[in-house]
Amino acid sequence: MLGTDPVKKEKPVEVKRTVKKIAIIGPANSGKSVVFNKLSGSYSIVANYSQTTIEFVRKECKIADARYEIWDTPGLASFITSSQDESDTRDALLKTPPDIILFVGDATRMKRSLTLFAQVMELGIPTVFILNKTDAAQKRGTLINAIKLSARLRVPVVEAVATHGIGFDKMSTAIKTTDTEKSPVRYPEFIEESLAEIQNALLEDDTKKLSKTAAVLYLSGDKNILKWCLAKFGEDACHTADEAVLHFHRKSPAANVKQVIFNARSVWADNTAEASMATATLTAPRIAQTAAWASRHPIWGWPIVIAIMWTTFYGVGTLAARMAGFLDTWFFFPVTDFISSLIGVPLLNDFFVGDFGIITMGIMNALGTVVPILTVFFLIVNFLEDVGYLPNLSVMANRIFSYFGLTGKAVLSMSLGFGCNTMATMTSRMLETKKERIIASFLIALGVPCAVQLGVMLAILASAPFSAILFVVGTVVITQMVCGVLLNKMLKSDKASDFIMELPAFKLPNFKNIVKKTYFRVKWFLKEALPLFVLGAMLMFTLEKTGLLTTIEALASPVITGILSLPDKATEVFILVLSRRELGAVYFKNMFDAGEVDYYQVVVGLTVMTLFIPCASNTMAMLKELGLKVTAYINLSIIAIAISVGGALNILVRLF
Template structure:
């Protein structure tokens, strides 16, 4: 057995090879493992607080890094294998390629599945330390793992761990410090047969094996043999190191069963949506937003207005900075007063759903429904994220298996899904005009449009959609630290994106307003607004704001509906029609840029034009039909 196989790597970016580590440079340690094995918890325990989280270039996949006394630790996204099956796997593969040491984390609950990746890492010639996590959860379920025997059989160091109780963390650190990472000789025989004779550097070996095992492999028969042999090795290992005793079902199992039952599952999903409505729609957008917005409007805005007018006595600049749509007044009021509380609440809720293991179960429940519009249950994840931010949802469509699905999901996000900022305001608007009937109409219309867009695209776009295949992790209580961490990073990312766009849009609106363009546009759009939608001509202001950022259109609507001051100009019917039109209206600039980047100019233009036509047509039809109902 040898430590480090790679002496010189001109083919990859691996700059810190064995000699450099021996010479005292810190190694790159990649944490690799299947989803839901506790990688992030181990990463947090190893890294302390000095963590840098960023998106991996070209993806939405979060990658955390930390520098410690024993090396640079990199967390990788969960992957079932190294290959090109998903975005996560490609990112993991790239990180692993330049790592010196792999800390492979597996769960004692699913060794049979997880060791498949371990064996692949060994076959690729990496120096591996194996951490068997969740030993306690497994023992509660009657699964006992003999870690010493596993280590002997695989030819690597194996550390048992219960990461959430900090057990095994010190042992991982010591193993890295003491150089207990080993390149095992226990490789899959067929891999040795194919690559063994050749004198390959680690990078060459890694790249060759990746090519052999890729989905587009030129020798699918070889790939099959590798898969089958690797599976056989893992099965033998599991047979020898695991002993079972029958245990009774735990509470988590019972809850898991209930969530998957079509009846109780749907009821629980509805309860969760109701809780979401209560927290975001009633408590956050009602009380917290009200409190913050009023304070900012009455205390902060007059103060900054006075200050700016003293320092810069030029009226034009004043108008841009602190006027009606001022960058320092309106932007701050809306970002801090309206958006921030909504976004925090929304992301916190999502993080809890994610960490508790509920999201994949929701994907299962929605699979049949989404199949009808050419998607599978996984699409519920970008759609749910789209309820947070359309741009984020659109980027996440990358987790979908085919181009067709990504296009359908992007169109549905761009046309029908209101983002968190919009929802808060739409929820407030609809709550103000009343009751269940209005809700039923609003949701019904949005649902019908979503089904229509999905069905039409499913028929029009050639190709097949992929099937659902996901792992359902045990139901767990989310760890507070992880949940807050996740929420914090998402909020910061959102603000980074939102603040410049908001400031830009308010400056643009001020300039347009000063140049008289708004008046002109109002008149130009007025036939559509007044005759087709039967709304007041001022509604074209909202269209203009909607072009810049869709949630600002909703904020404008709040003002016109008179929910902030008693200056409302809209009737109940008009508020409902306007809410629907604003929901369906074109994606905001941020979302549009993302659609363009992800799906190209043609699709971005089609989504934009489609959303425009659908929103106006729907509004025109509803304003004529609904007058008999409301």
């Protein structure tokens, strides 16, 4: 109507949909990643040893007609932690708590699971107890009454065999019905009073108190929690909480807070396990027991190591080489010849299928050379992971590693380095002291070749005289040992680390899981490295066509052709190594296949390439874990060591 204001249409208000967060928490090797994989439909690496998961993995998915964000978390032993990875997990749970917790308990290790569960309940978050590995417990003669256990824990208990998909229907129902319950553990009264005073001092608002978990850590003097509380609640509130702590110590000067709390949790866990379990005496299969014993024996363990090394050497050097040759003959060579015939412009022809072509040097090297090597290598490694070999290897190596200032626990990080140096450096956070983390990261960067580099090296050495293997492996191992001993003497630590390692029972390998892990690891490589192979080819093409490659070779000549006695073309190898070690390794293999390097140059080249500066991604991981200063020292030291050792080896090998 005229004379009236037009009706204003209001914009619809957008309601932001909040997705509840579910954290999967539990002891190491309890099956958390299997539960995560089944619920989320994605894949997180699963293996028969602890510390497989080293960082939070998040995935949004649908469970029982509702959307959730699920977190796969590293394994925990206790909230009073000693290692960096456990501390990071605990702090993340306290600072950004999830809405629901799925606690994955190990039915074969109930006391350990219940002791950790008591701490999880103190977070004050709705929790479901997933009683996993019930089949393995029954085989050992342990029967657990889930109804009795649920009554004592006051939370839903779901019996599960996650590897076979058993229990997930009930899990979905339990997630919807679970609610917040008080912690089932009651500490001595003088501890409870002090915890209440700390909680009352550190209020988030009028209704929400600090979690009991955080209060326990505050009373225990945990530095990370004290710093977090100061930033969150302010000086006045923390001063009041500190007064409560001082009052506690004045009233109970002889009390060891951590010990008293541990004892209370331990007694509760014992009583709960005893009330809900029935056991019969059964022994593990003798073959599994004998195999596990032999694999960690100080004498019999070494023949097993040698057998594994020979199998890997033969598999990668022979089987993978045949696969690569088949692909080249029947696919890649015909394809490149066909593409070359279509492109009449010389520059474009070189760009696609020349010596530094994105197809010949980039795609063909990644798919035709690396993928067969990586497939065979990961099949072997994943088999060893699945049967539970690696933790037993760490026991055998513990005595040797003590000379380097490390414990056998570092074997897991070092062995993971043969898959990916970056991942191995990140797992070093599970080591207890900064000294250990620095030494482990240094040794990984110095002389542990990643899967692709190692596979390419084995493929080269399989066609070289046996003495070449002795020179390369011997030089790298001796260099590692000398550097490890020197670092142990140079670096000081406030405390010595104890070696406590869970030894999972040997089990028959799950070949479906082995193949699946191999697929995902090869897929991860292609996703991350294939673009870099193409970029590396483009870089070398540009350097060659602009004449910069000739200039760089001239500048590097005193080191490359002088000290190391390598051909000028080897400069291109080390340019590629700076971005990704496997790029340089594959290019060096091409030189070897073309007969461009002799026996001495193969020995020196492979040794220096192994000891050379870590790739860019590993350097970034060291920056994150160790800081700029330490990373710079490590990289500069490694360059000097690689050139010095390579020069000395060049002289030595020519004497024989």
